Amino acid sequence: LPPPTTSLIYNIFILYISPTLAYLIATLGIDGMREKLVGRGLYGMDIGKRGTEREKVKVPEALGVVTGISHVVVLSLTTYLCRTSTPPTLPILLSSLTSILFMLFLGFTDDVLEWGWTAKLVLPTVSSIPLVAVYDGSTSIVAPRFLHPLFWSSPNQVLTPLSEALSSLGMTVYPGSRIGLIDVGWVYGVYMSLLSIFTSNCINIYAGINGLEVGQSVVISCCILLHNAHEIAAGVESAAQHWFSAMVLLPFLTSSLALLKRNWYPAECFVGDTYCYSAGVVFAVVGIHGHFSKTLLLFFIPQIMNFLLSLPQLLKVVPCPRHRLPRYNKDTGKMEPSMYSLPNGGGGINLTLINVWLKLWGPRKEERLTLELLALQVAMSAVGMCIRYKGLGRGLIF
Numbered sequence: 190l191p192p193p194t195t196s197l198i199y200n201i202f203i204l205y206i207s208p209t210l211a212y213l214i215a216t217l218g219i220d221g222m223r224e225k226l227v228g229r230g231l232y233g234m235d236i237g238k239r240g241t242e243r244e245k246v247k248v249p250e251a252l253g254v255v256t257g258i259s260h261v262v263v264l265s266l267t268t269y270l271c272r273t274s275t276p277p278t279l280p281i282l283l284s285s286l287t288s289i290l291f292m293l294f295l296g297f298t299d300d301v302l303e304w305g306w307t308a309k310l311v312l313p314t315v316s317s318i319p320l321v322a323v324y325d326g327s328t329s330i331v332a333p334r335f336l337h338p339l340f341w342s343s344p345n346q347v348l349t350p351l352s353e354a355l356s357s358l359g360m361t362v363y364p365g366s367r368i369g370l371i372d373v374g375w376v377y378g379v380y381m382s383l384l385s386i387f388t389s390n391c392i393n394i395y396a397g398i399n400g401l402e403v404g405q406s407v408v409i410s411c412c413i414l415l416h417n418a419h420e421i422a423a424g425v426e427s428a429a430q431h432w433f434s435a436m437v438l439l440p441f442l443t444s445s446l447a448l449l450k451r452n453w454y455p456a457e458c459f460v461g462d463t464y465c466y467s468a469g470v471v472f473a474v475v476g477i478h479g480h481f482s483k484t485l486l487l488f489f490i491p492q493i494m495n496f497l498l499s500l501p502q503l504l505k506v507v508p509c510p511r512h513r514l515p516r517y518n519k520d521t522g523k524m525e526p527s528m529y530s531l532p533n534g535g536g537g538i539n540l541t542l543i544n545v546w547l548k549l550w551g552p553r554k555e556e557r558l559t560l561e562l563l564a565l566q567v568a569m570s571a572v573g574m575c576i577r578y579k580g581l582g583r584g585l586i587f
């Protein structure tokens with residue numbers, strides 16, 4: 190299937206020039222900015238190296254601002270090429286740029302000012318408004334089979350009072366014996382906003398060991414790109430939307446690889462909330478405008494597990510220390526689960542997937558821990574792809 194435009198320059202730019210340019214700008218920018226950030230007081234101490242020589246090294250923080258800039262520069266150049274594309278991608282690209290820029294700004298201010306939780310939830314919602322505003326895809330969802338009786342009675346498919354109530358709220362129920370649809374209308378907009386709050390925060394809280402924030406984003410990007418390639422090759426109706434997704438993701442992936450090189454163990458820089466938030470919104474952008482926002486979540490299984498595990502601490506049912514990252518044991522050179530303590534002297538391990546992994550498989554070196562968690566990300570994405578392509582779980586849900 191041909192890309193959205195037959196212009197050769199456009200295609201060469203999307204597939205080769207834009208990813209290369211993003212990588213080069215990010216590489217030069219990271220090396221050029223490291224000293225500057227430390228000089229301006231934007232640095233952190235590597236908590237995972239306590240008790241070693243590296244403990245005292247000032248590690249530049251918020252390098253995600255550089256990858257963000259390289260991504261935005263390349264996407265801005267892309268807008269010029271998109272001005273004549275069919276179908277028109279320019280408004281969608283511009284709204285995506287607005288959201289990405291807003292999240293970059295939010296993340297950078299968070300690195301400098303350390304926002305509270307309210308801001309971390311409200312600001313991503315605001316940043317998603319331009320996305321929702323130009324969304325031109327379906328707002329219908331497939332009703333899971335076991336819920337059908339709630340919406341219509343079989344066999345003559347008469348709507349239930351619940352469906353009548355939904356229709357007075359602006360939603361429409363389309364009964365079906367095998368597949369039933371509910372056009373949820375404006376609720377879909379709310380879902381898209383929630384998605385972008387989730388994707389940005391879930392990366393930020395699955396963090397704390399060298400290479401994990403960028404590493405997981407690299408794996409997720411590769412999985413989405415594979416999904417895009419598969420759908421384009423299969424000639425699906427939304428092939429143009431998958432091209433759009435690849436256009437946004439390819440330069441994001443290469444600039445992230447440039448960052449990963451410096452953030453890998455032993456980290457020479459930290460990515461900051463700037464990177465985590467902007468990565469999250471990039472995924473929300475491609476999921477929403479690529480029309481695969483539900484499939485997208487199948488690539489976030491470890492992040493969903495980490496979020497669910499974290500809920501008691503996020504909701505303050507259990508104390509939540511400022512840092513929940515694992516504890517470095519300088520005698521063994523390995524990472525161990527970190528603990529929270531209760532006022533009465535009790536306590537437990539901090540509720541994160543990283544700590545649970547260490548509890549399950551025992552203490553291990555930081556680099557190995559990152560590699561294992563990234564392997565888990567790949568394995569879980571493979572499960573996600575099986576659910577998506579092989580229809581695992583079909584019958585129960587659809």
Ligand code: UD1
Nearest residue numbers: 233234235236237393394396397398399462511512513514
């Ligand atoms: C989130 C997590 C927090 C975790 C932190 C680590 C929640 C609710 N918050 O907080 O538990 O400790 O991320 O990123 O789950 N750091 C390292 N090694 C690394 C990465 C970071 O030591 O590989 C330390 C550095 O001191 C760095 C700091 O973490 O300066 C950055 O933390 P920040 O991103 O500000 O923490 P939060 O996102 O607020």
Ligand code: MG
Nearest residue numbers: 393461462465
């Ligand atoms: Mg963070």
